[in-house]
Amino acid sequence: MTRRLWLVLLSAVLLGGCSSLYYNTMEKLGYEKRDILVDRVENARDSQNDAQETFRSSLERFQSVVDTPDTELKDRYAEISDAYEDSNSSAEDVRDRIDKVEDVAEALFDEWEDELGEYESDSLRRSSEQQLDETRTQYSQLISRMHDAEERMDPVLEAFQDQVLYLKHNLNAQAIGSLENELVGIRQDVDALIRNMEQSIEESEAFIRRFREGG
Structure with a gap:
């Protein structure tokens, strides 16, 4: 890969919001939108597993905080506060992965539909259009599950x-019991x-298999 192509790719990534530039650059590197879509569906699946x-x-x-009344209250608060932060961070990762799936899927379907008009063969065009409709249907089920x-x-x-807020402002044994x-x-x-x-992960697996088997 040339240094110039690496710089173009880096610029596309840094621009962030310019999806079309990113996808065009990736195509120059041999990665089609369908490949990127499958990768992002896999990433979304993995983030949901996590x-x-x-x-x-x-x-x-x-639960352990509630079940151990002899633990220091401040330690209990720190424990559940960390648990909440971990969960919130994980949720943000899931949301981000889903957004990326939607972004590349929209670009892929737009390109696919535009290219239907380039066929000379009516039968091939109809076949491709049917594949597009079927893929859209499966994708719709997938993104709905996500x-x-x-x-x-x-x-x-x-x-x-x-619970974190309640315990924070009520650091006493009665507060622990009420939780x-x-x-x-x-x-x-x-x-x-x-x-x-x-269910969403199962839909992701089915979608990935469909693309890997040739659509």
């Missing part, structure tokens, strides 16, 4: 944050979030 583990771990940390999982994160994060009741609802939200993420 988020599942983070939310599970955070819930366990919250957003469902994304939305499920919010009530869990809000509940975690409420135990809240954990029941949080556990249900985390379970629902994980089930939703598992």
